Amino acid sequence: MTEEHPQKRSSAEIIMLPTQQDAINQAFTDAATCGARVFQCHVYEQGQRVHLAFCLSFEQLLEMAKFQTADKKKNRANAEDLINRPLVPNHVNEIAKYLLETDNYILPSFIFNCKTPIKVFAFGSGVMQFGYAVLPSNVELYVTDGQHRIKAIEKAVKEKPELLKDSATVLVVQEDDIDQIHQDFADCAKNKPIPQTLLATFDVSDALSKLTRDISKDLVIFAGRIDKISQKLNEKDSEYLFTMNQLRLGIAELLFGSSQKTVIESRKNQNREHLKSLLEQAKYFYLEFAKHNDGWSLMLTPKSQTTNLDFSKLRKERIDFNSVGLQLVSRVGHLILFENNFNEDQRNFLIKTLADLGYKRTTSLWGSNLLMDDGNGNMKIINNATAVNKAFRIAVSEIENQTGLLLK
Numbered sequence: 001m002t003e004e005h006p007q008k009r010s011s012a013e014i015i016m017l018p019t020q021q022d023a024i025n026q027a028f029t030d031a032a033t034c035g036a037r038v039f040q041c042h043v044y045e046q047g048q049r050v051h052l053a054f055c056l057s058f059e060q061l062l063e064m065a066k067f068q069t070a071d072k073k074k075n076r077a078n079a080e081d082l083i084n085r086p087l088v089p090n091h092v093n094e095i096a097k098y099l100l101e102t103d104n105y106i107l108p109s110f111i112f113n114c115k116t117p118i119k120v121f122a123f124g125s126g127v128m129q130f131g132y133a134v135l136p137s138n139v140e141l142y143v144t145d146g147q148h149r150i151k152a153i154e155k156a157v158k159e160k161p162e163l164l165k166d167s168a169t170v171l172v173v174q175e176d177d178i179d180q181i182h183q184d185f186a187d188c189a190k191n192k193p194i195p196q197t198l199l200a201t202f203d204v205s206d207a208l209s210k211l212t213r214d215i216s217k218d219l220v221i222f223a224g225r226i227d228k229i230s231q232k233l234n235e236k237d238s239e240y241l242f243t244m245n246q247l248r249l250g251i252a253e254l255l256f257g258s259s260q261k262t263v264i265e266s267r268k269n270q271n272r273e274h275l276k277s278l279l280e281q282a283k284y285f286y287l288e289f290a291k292h293n294d295g296w297s298l299m300l301t302p303k304s305q306t307t308n309l310d311f312s313k314l315r316k317e318r319i320d321f322n323s324v325g326l327q328l329v330s331r332v333g334h335l336i337l338f339e340n341n342f343n344e345d346q347r348n349f350l351i352k353t354l355a356d357l358g359y360k361r362t363t364s365l366w367g368s369n370l371l372m373d374d375g376n377g378n379m380k381i382i383n384n385a386t387a388v389n390k391a392f393r394i395a396v397s398e399i400e401n402q403t404g405l406l407l408k
Helices: 020-032 058-064 089-101 147-156 161-165 178-188 196-202 207-218 244-256 261-266 272-292 296-300 311-317 323-338 344-355 385-403
Strands: 012-016 037-046 049-057 110-113 118-123 128-135 141-145 167-173 371-373 379-381
Touching: 012 128, 020 037, 020 118, 020 128, 037 118, 049 058, 049 128, 058 147, 058 161, 058 167, 089 147, 141 147, 196 207, 196 244, 207 244, 207 272, 244 261, 244 272, 244 323, 272 296, 272 323, 272 344, 323 344, 323 385, 344 385
Parallel strands: 012 118, 110 167
Antiparallel strands: 037 049, 037 128, 049 167, 110 141, 118 128, 371 379
16 A cells, blocks of 8 residues: 555555455464554545554553643643643533433544554555554554543543443544644644534433424424524524524523523433423413414414415514514513412413513613614614613513512
Protein backbone atom coordinates (compact mmCIF):
# COMPACT_ATOMS: atom_id res chain seq x y z
CA MET A 1 0.00 0.00 0.00
CA THR A 2 2.67 2.49 0.96
CA GLU A 3 4.84 1.50 -2.03
CA GLU A 4 1.95 2.09 -4.44
CA HIS A 5 1.13 5.49 -2.95
CA PRO A 6 4.42 7.01 -1.74
CA GLN A 7 2.86 10.48 -1.46
CA LYS A 8 0.52 9.26 1.27
CA ARG A 9 1.74 9.32 4.87
CA SER A 10 0.99 6.10 6.70
CA SER A 11 0.06 5.49 10.33
CA ALA A 12 1.52 2.05 9.89
CA GLU A 13 4.18 -0.07 8.31
CA ILE A 14 1.82 -2.03 6.10
CA ILE A 15 2.94 -5.52 5.12
CA MET A 16 0.58 -7.01 2.57
CA LEU A 17 0.14 -10.81 2.59
CA PRO A 18 -1.83 -13.15 0.30
CA THR A 19 -4.33 -14.54 2.83
CA GLN A 20 -5.83 -13.87 6.22
CA GLN A 21 -4.09 -16.91 7.70
CA ASP A 22 -0.73 -15.63 6.47
CA ALA A 23 -1.42 -12.26 8.12
CA ILE A 24 -2.41 -13.93 11.41
CA ASN A 25 0.66 -16.18 11.47
CA GLN A 26 3.09 -13.36 10.70
CA ALA A 27 1.51 -10.96 13.23
CA PHE A 28 1.63 -13.39 16.15
CA THR A 29 5.13 -14.56 15.23
CA ASP A 30 6.34 -10.96 15.16
CA ALA A 31 4.57 -10.15 18.44
CA ALA A 32 6.13 -13.14 20.19
CA THR A 33 9.63 -11.82 19.54
CA CYS A 34 9.04 -8.51 21.36
CA GLY A 35 6.28 -9.17 23.88
CA ALA A 36 3.75 -7.15 21.89
CA ARG A 37 -0.01 -7.62 21.55
CA VAL A 38 -1.96 -8.19 18.35
CA PHE A 39 -5.13 -6.23 17.57
CA GLN A 40 -7.47 -6.58 14.62
CA CYS A 41 -7.95 -3.42 12.60
CA HIS A 42 -9.15 -1.97 9.32
CA VAL A 43 -6.75 -0.09 7.06
CA TYR A 44 -7.99 2.69 4.80
CA GLU A 45 -6.98 5.98 3.21
CA GLN A 46 -8.42 9.40 3.99
CA GLY A 47 -7.06 12.89 3.36
CA GLN A 48 -3.83 11.51 1.83
CA ARG A 49 -3.02 9.58 4.99
CA VAL A 50 -3.43 5.90 5.79
CA HIS A 51 -5.50 5.36 8.93
CA LEU A 52 -6.04 2.41 11.25
CA ALA A 53 -9.43 1.75 12.85
CA PHE A 54 -9.56 -0.40 16.00
CA CYS A 55 -12.27 -1.57 18.36
CA LEU A 56 -10.95 -1.41 21.92
CA SER A 57 -12.63 -2.23 25.22
CA PHE A 58 -12.93 0.65 27.67
CA GLU A 59 -10.40 -1.16 29.83
CA GLN A 60 -7.89 -1.16 26.97
CA LEU A 61 -8.80 2.41 26.11
CA LEU A 62 -7.99 3.65 29.62
CA GLU A 63 -4.80 1.62 29.69
CA MET A 64 -3.41 2.78 26.35
CA ALA A 65 -4.52 6.42 26.04
CA LYS A 66 -1.87 9.04 26.79
CA PHE A 67 -2.40 12.77 27.22
CA GLN A 68 -0.54 16.03 26.80
CA THR A 69 -3.10 18.38 28.30
CA ALA A 70 -2.56 22.11 28.52
CA ASP A 71 -3.00 23.64 31.96
CA LYS A 72 -5.13 26.80 32.13
CA LYS A 73 -2.61 28.50 34.42
CA LYS A 74 0.74 26.97 33.53
CA ASN A 75 0.36 26.85 29.76
CA ARG A 76 -1.40 30.10 28.94
CA ALA A 77 1.56 31.20 26.82
CA ASN A 78 2.54 27.88 25.24
CA ALA A 79 -0.66 25.86 24.86
CA GLU A 80 0.17 25.38 21.20
CA ASP A 81 3.11 23.15 22.21
CA LEU A 82 0.78 20.56 23.74
CA ILE A 83 -1.61 18.16 22.03
CA ASN A 84 -4.76 18.60 24.12
CA ARG A 85 -6.73 21.68 25.08
CA PRO A 86 -7.23 22.36 28.82
CA LEU A 87 -9.53 19.87 30.51
CA VAL A 88 -12.98 21.21 31.41
CA PRO A 89 -14.11 19.38 34.60
CA ASN A 90 -17.79 20.24 34.12
CA HIS A 91 -17.73 18.67 30.66
CA VAL A 92 -16.15 15.51 32.11
CA ASN A 93 -18.80 15.40 34.84
CA GLU A 94 -21.64 15.84 32.33
CA ILE A 95 -20.41 12.92 30.21
CA ALA A 96 -19.81 10.72 33.28
CA LYS A 97 -23.34 11.48 34.50
CA TYR A 98 -24.67 10.55 31.07
CA LEU A 99 -22.81 7.22 31.13
CA LEU A 100 -24.05 6.40 34.63
CA GLU A 101 -27.69 7.33 34.01
CA THR A 102 -28.21 6.18 30.42
CA ASP A 103 -28.46 2.48 29.64
CA ASN A 104 -28.58 2.93 25.85
CA TYR A 105 -25.77 5.47 25.72
CA ILE A 106 -23.62 6.13 22.66
CA LEU A 107 -20.13 7.63 22.36
CA PRO A 108 -18.52 8.70 19.08
CA SER A 109 -15.16 7.31 18.02
CA PHE A 110 -11.85 8.46 19.52
CA ILE A 111 -8.85 9.72 17.57
CA PHE A 112 -5.34 8.81 18.70
CA ASN A 113 -2.04 9.97 17.31
CA CYS A 114 1.02 7.75 17.06
CA LYS A 115 4.35 9.29 16.10
CA THR A 116 5.91 5.89 15.42
CA PRO A 117 4.40 3.85 12.55
CA ILE A 118 2.64 0.68 13.72
CA LYS A 119 3.44 -2.59 12.00
CA VAL A 120 0.36 -4.14 10.40
CA PHE A 121 0.14 -7.47 8.57
CA ALA A 122 -2.75 -6.97 6.15
CA PHE A 123 -4.57 -8.70 3.33
CA GLY A 124 -7.18 -7.76 0.73
CA SER A 125 -7.26 -5.73 -2.46
CA GLY A 126 -10.20 -3.33 -2.06
CA VAL A 127 -10.26 0.29 -0.95
CA MET A 128 -10.18 -1.00 2.63
CA GLN A 129 -8.00 -3.83 3.93
CA PHE A 130 -8.25 -5.95 7.05
CA GLY A 131 -5.18 -6.40 9.17
CA TYR A 132 -3.50 -7.45 12.40
CA ALA A 133 -1.59 -4.67 14.14
CA VAL A 134 1.35 -5.44 16.41
CA LEU A 135 1.38 -3.00 19.32
CA PRO A 136 4.45 -3.13 21.57
CA SER A 137 4.02 -2.44 25.28
CA ASN A 138 5.72 0.95 24.96
CA VAL A 139 3.59 2.21 22.08
CA GLU A 140 2.61 5.86 22.62
CA LEU A 141 -0.96 6.57 21.60
CA TYR A 142 -1.75 10.21 22.39
CA VAL A 143 -5.36 11.38 22.37
CA THR A 144 -6.10 13.92 19.64
CA ASP A 145 -9.87 13.97 20.08
CA GLY A 146 -11.81 12.47 23.01
CA GLN A 147 -9.90 13.35 26.18
CA HIS A 148 -13.06 14.49 28.00
CA ARG A 149 -14.85 11.26 27.07
CA ILE A 150 -11.94 9.14 28.28
CA LYS A 151 -11.69 11.02 31.56
CA ALA A 152 -15.47 10.61 31.95
CA ILE A 153 -15.19 6.85 31.40
CA GLU A 154 -12.38 6.77 33.96
CA LYS A 155 -14.66 8.50 36.47
CA ALA A 156 -17.82 6.53 35.64
CA VAL A 157 -16.26 3.05 35.94
CA LYS A 158 -15.54 3.70 39.63
CA GLU A 159 -19.31 3.58 40.22
CA LYS A 160 -20.20 1.31 37.32
CA PRO A 161 -17.29 -1.12 36.73
CA GLU A 162 -19.28 -3.16 34.19
CA LEU A 163 -18.62 -0.33 31.72
CA LEU A 164 -15.09 -1.67 31.35
CA LYS A 165 -16.50 -4.50 29.24
CA ASP A 166 -17.98 -2.06 26.71
CA SER A 167 -15.99 -1.01 23.65
CA ALA A 168 -15.41 1.95 21.37
CA THR A 169 -14.00 2.68 17.94
CA VAL A 170 -10.51 4.19 17.91
CA LEU A 171 -8.91 5.78 14.87
CA VAL A 172 -5.11 5.95 14.90
CA VAL A 173 -3.35 8.56 12.76
CA GLN A 174 0.41 8.85 12.46
CA GLU A 175 1.43 12.48 12.76
CA ASP A 176 4.56 14.13 14.21
CA ASP A 177 3.72 17.70 13.17
CA ILE A 178 2.15 19.40 16.23
CA ASP A 179 0.41 21.97 14.01
CA GLN A 180 -1.26 19.21 12.02
CA ILE A 181 -2.24 17.41 15.25
CA HIS A 182 -3.93 20.61 16.43
CA GLN A 183 -5.56 21.02 13.03
CA ASP A 184 -6.89 17.45 13.23
CA PHE A 185 -8.50 18.34 16.57
CA ALA A 186 -9.92 21.61 15.22
CA ASP A 187 -11.29 19.86 12.14
CA CYS A 188 -13.04 17.29 14.33
CA ALA A 189 -14.69 20.15 16.21
CA LYS A 190 -16.07 21.75 13.05
CA ASN A 191 -19.22 19.66 13.16
CA LYS A 192 -22.12 22.06 13.57
CA PRO A 193 -23.70 21.84 17.05
CA ILE A 194 -27.17 20.31 17.07
CA PRO A 195 -29.76 23.13 17.07
CA GLN A 196 -32.11 23.31 20.05
CA THR A 197 -35.06 22.51 17.81
CA LEU A 198 -33.50 19.19 16.73
CA LEU A 199 -32.50 18.41 20.33
CA ALA A 200 -36.11 18.93 21.36
CA THR A 201 -37.16 16.61 18.53
CA PHE A 202 -34.67 13.78 19.03
CA ASP A 203 -33.31 13.88 22.61
CA VAL A 204 -35.93 11.76 24.39
CA SER A 205 -33.53 11.11 27.29
CA ASP A 206 -34.41 14.67 28.38
CA ALA A 207 -37.78 14.70 30.14
CA LEU A 208 -38.89 18.09 28.78
CA SER A 209 -37.91 17.19 25.20
CA LYS A 210 -39.84 13.92 25.43
CA LEU A 211 -42.92 15.73 26.75
CA THR A 212 -42.62 18.30 23.98
CA ARG A 213 -42.35 15.61 21.33
CA ASP A 214 -45.36 13.72 22.69
CA ILE A 215 -47.51 16.85 22.90
CA SER A 216 -46.50 17.97 19.40
CA LYS A 217 -47.76 14.63 18.04
CA ASP A 218 -50.73 13.85 20.28
CA LEU A 219 -52.46 17.18 20.85
CA VAL A 220 -54.75 18.23 17.98
CA ILE A 221 -53.89 21.93 18.23
CA PHE A 222 -50.18 21.23 17.68
CA ALA A 223 -50.15 18.04 15.59
CA GLY A 224 -48.67 18.78 12.16
CA ARG A 225 -48.33 22.47 13.01
CA ILE A 226 -44.90 22.45 14.74
CA ASP A 227 -41.71 22.94 12.71
CA LYS A 228 -39.39 20.22 14.06
CA ILE A 229 -36.29 21.16 12.06
CA SER A 230 -35.94 24.95 11.69
CA GLN A 231 -34.34 27.08 14.40
CA LYS A 232 -36.78 29.91 13.72
CA LEU A 233 -39.84 30.50 11.58
CA ASN A 234 -39.70 32.58 8.47
CA GLU A 235 -41.80 35.72 8.78
CA LYS A 236 -43.93 34.60 5.84
CA ASP A 237 -44.21 30.96 6.96
CA SER A 238 -47.95 30.38 7.06
CA GLU A 239 -47.96 26.61 7.66
CA TYR A 240 -46.39 26.33 11.13
CA LEU A 241 -47.41 27.72 14.50
CA PHE A 242 -44.15 27.35 16.46
CA THR A 243 -40.75 25.70 16.17
CA MET A 244 -40.11 22.67 18.35
CA ASN A 245 -37.85 24.69 20.64
CA GLN A 246 -40.43 27.46 21.02
CA LEU A 247 -42.99 24.85 22.05
CA ARG A 248 -40.45 23.34 24.43
CA LEU A 249 -39.90 26.71 26.14
CA GLY A 250 -43.66 27.21 26.47
CA ILE A 251 -44.12 23.77 28.02
CA ALA A 252 -41.25 24.49 30.43
CA GLU A 253 -43.09 27.63 31.57
CA LEU A 254 -46.30 25.63 32.06
CA LEU A 255 -44.80 22.68 33.91
CA PHE A 256 -41.88 24.31 35.77
CA GLY A 257 -42.92 27.97 35.98
CA SER A 258 -39.82 29.08 34.07
CA SER A 259 -37.94 28.46 30.84
CA GLN A 260 -34.56 29.42 32.29
CA LYS A 261 -31.89 26.85 31.51
CA THR A 262 -31.00 26.27 35.18
CA VAL A 263 -34.63 25.49 36.04
CA ILE A 264 -35.01 23.14 33.08
CA GLU A 265 -31.78 21.33 33.98
CA SER A 266 -32.91 20.87 37.60
CA ARG A 267 -36.06 19.11 36.37
CA LYS A 268 -34.30 17.02 33.73
CA ASN A 269 -34.82 13.61 35.35
CA GLN A 270 -38.42 12.61 35.96
CA ASN A 271 -39.80 9.14 36.57
CA ARG A 272 -42.18 7.63 34.04
CA GLU A 273 -45.35 7.98 36.11
CA HIS A 274 -44.64 11.63 36.88
CA LEU A 275 -43.99 12.29 33.19
CA LYS A 276 -47.33 10.74 32.31
CA SER A 277 -49.07 12.97 34.82
CA LEU A 278 -47.32 16.09 33.51
CA LEU A 279 -48.26 15.17 29.95
CA GLU A 280 -51.95 14.89 30.84
CA GLN A 281 -51.87 18.20 32.73
CA ALA A 282 -50.29 19.97 29.77
CA LYS A 283 -52.81 18.53 27.31
CA TYR A 284 -55.68 19.55 29.56
CA PHE A 285 -54.45 23.14 29.90
CA TYR A 286 -53.76 23.83 26.22
CA LEU A 287 -57.04 22.24 25.09
CA GLU A 288 -59.06 24.17 27.66
CA PHE A 289 -57.30 27.40 26.66
CA ALA A 290 -57.99 26.73 22.98
CA LYS A 291 -61.71 26.15 23.63
CA HIS A 292 -62.12 29.72 24.89
CA ASN A 293 -59.54 31.61 22.86
CA ASP A 294 -60.79 33.20 19.64
CA GLY A 295 -57.51 32.44 17.86
CA TRP A 296 -56.47 29.05 19.19
CA SER A 297 -59.99 27.65 18.76
CA LEU A 298 -59.24 27.52 15.02
CA MET A 299 -56.74 24.74 15.79
CA LEU A 300 -59.22 22.42 17.49
CA THR A 301 -59.91 21.07 14.02
CA PRO A 302 -57.18 18.64 12.83
CA LYS A 303 -54.71 20.09 10.34
CA SER A 304 -55.85 17.65 7.65
CA GLN A 305 -59.35 19.14 7.85
CA THR A 306 -58.31 22.78 8.20
CA THR A 307 -58.20 25.22 5.31
CA ASN A 308 -57.07 28.84 5.06
CA LEU A 309 -55.38 28.93 8.46
CA ASP A 310 -52.55 31.43 7.88
CA PHE A 311 -50.13 31.47 10.84
CA SER A 312 -48.04 34.23 9.27
CA LYS A 313 -51.07 36.52 9.30
CA LEU A 314 -52.04 35.48 12.84
CA ARG A 315 -48.49 36.14 14.13
CA LYS A 316 -48.69 39.69 12.74
CA GLU A 317 -52.09 40.29 14.34
CA ARG A 318 -51.72 38.57 17.72
CA ILE A 319 -49.19 37.92 20.50
CA ASP A 320 -50.41 34.42 21.43
CA PHE A 321 -49.19 33.07 18.07
CA ASN A 322 -45.67 34.20 18.94
CA SER A 323 -43.17 32.53 21.27
CA VAL A 324 -43.34 35.24 23.96
CA GLY A 325 -47.13 34.98 23.99
CA LEU A 326 -46.94 31.21 24.43
CA GLN A 327 -44.50 31.66 27.33
CA LEU A 328 -46.75 34.24 28.96
CA VAL A 329 -49.89 32.11 28.71
CA SER A 330 -48.04 28.99 29.87
CA ARG A 331 -46.47 30.67 32.91
CA VAL A 332 -49.88 31.85 34.10
CA GLY A 333 -51.07 28.29 33.47
CA HIS A 334 -48.38 27.05 35.86
CA LEU A 335 -49.88 29.13 38.68
CA ILE A 336 -53.35 27.79 37.90
CA LEU A 337 -52.34 24.11 37.72
CA PHE A 338 -49.47 23.70 40.15
CA GLU A 339 -49.14 26.54 42.65
CA ASN A 340 -52.65 26.62 44.07
CA ASN A 341 -55.25 24.13 45.25
CA PHE A 342 -58.08 25.13 42.94
CA ASN A 343 -60.93 22.74 42.29
CA GLU A 344 -61.83 21.76 38.72
CA ASP A 345 -64.48 24.46 38.27
CA GLN A 346 -62.11 27.15 39.53
CA ARG A 347 -59.30 25.95 37.24
CA ASN A 348 -61.61 25.97 34.22
CA PHE A 349 -62.89 29.43 35.13
CA LEU A 350 -59.34 30.77 35.47
CA ILE A 351 -58.18 29.23 32.17
CA LYS A 352 -61.27 30.63 30.41
CA THR A 353 -60.50 34.07 31.83
CA LEU A 354 -56.88 33.78 30.70
CA ALA A 355 -58.01 32.75 27.22
CA ASP A 356 -60.43 35.72 27.03
CA LEU A 357 -57.92 38.44 27.97
CA GLY A 358 -57.53 39.48 24.34
CA TYR A 359 -54.31 38.82 22.47
CA LYS A 360 -54.53 41.06 19.44
CA ARG A 361 -51.68 43.53 19.11
CA THR A 362 -54.23 46.33 19.41
CA THR A 363 -55.16 45.18 22.95
CA SER A 364 -54.11 47.91 25.39
CA LEU A 365 -53.21 45.36 28.07
CA TRP A 366 -49.90 44.55 26.35
CA GLY A 367 -48.95 48.01 25.11
CA SER A 368 -46.49 48.79 27.88
CA ASN A 369 -44.75 45.44 28.11
CA LEU A 370 -44.82 43.00 25.18
CA LEU A 371 -45.36 45.59 22.42
CA MET A 372 -43.75 48.79 21.18
CA ASP A 373 -44.48 51.15 18.31
CA ASP A 374 -41.94 50.65 15.51
CA GLY A 375 -42.32 54.27 14.39
CA ASN A 376 -44.58 53.38 11.47
CA GLY A 377 -47.71 52.85 13.50
CA ASN A 378 -47.13 49.09 13.85
CA MET A 379 -46.94 47.37 17.23
CA LYS A 380 -43.77 45.27 17.29
CA ILE A 381 -43.29 42.41 19.74
CA ILE A 382 -40.54 42.78 22.34
CA ASN A 383 -38.92 39.37 22.41
CA ASN A 384 -37.07 39.14 25.72
CA ALA A 385 -37.45 37.77 29.26
CA THR A 386 -38.03 41.19 30.85
CA ALA A 387 -41.02 41.82 28.60
CA VAL A 388 -42.52 38.42 29.42
CA ASN A 389 -42.03 39.06 33.17
CA LYS A 390 -43.88 42.40 32.96
CA ALA A 391 -46.69 40.95 30.88
CA PHE A 392 -47.00 38.02 33.28
CA ARG A 393 -47.55 40.32 36.26
CA ILE A 394 -50.15 42.31 34.36
CA ALA A 395 -51.98 39.15 33.23
CA VAL A 396 -52.05 37.75 36.79
CA SER A 397 -53.41 41.03 38.18
CA GLU A 398 -56.10 41.23 35.48
CA ILE A 399 -57.24 37.62 36.03
CA GLU A 400 -57.41 38.11 39.79
CA ASN A 401 -59.52 41.25 39.32
CA GLN A 402 -61.91 39.47 36.95
CA THR A 403 -62.29 36.22 38.92
CA GLY A 404 -61.76 37.23 42.54
CA LEU A 405 -59.34 34.29 42.87
CA LEU A 406 -55.73 34.88 43.97
CA LEU A 407 -53.04 33.26 41.84
CA LYS A 408 -50.01 34.16 43.99
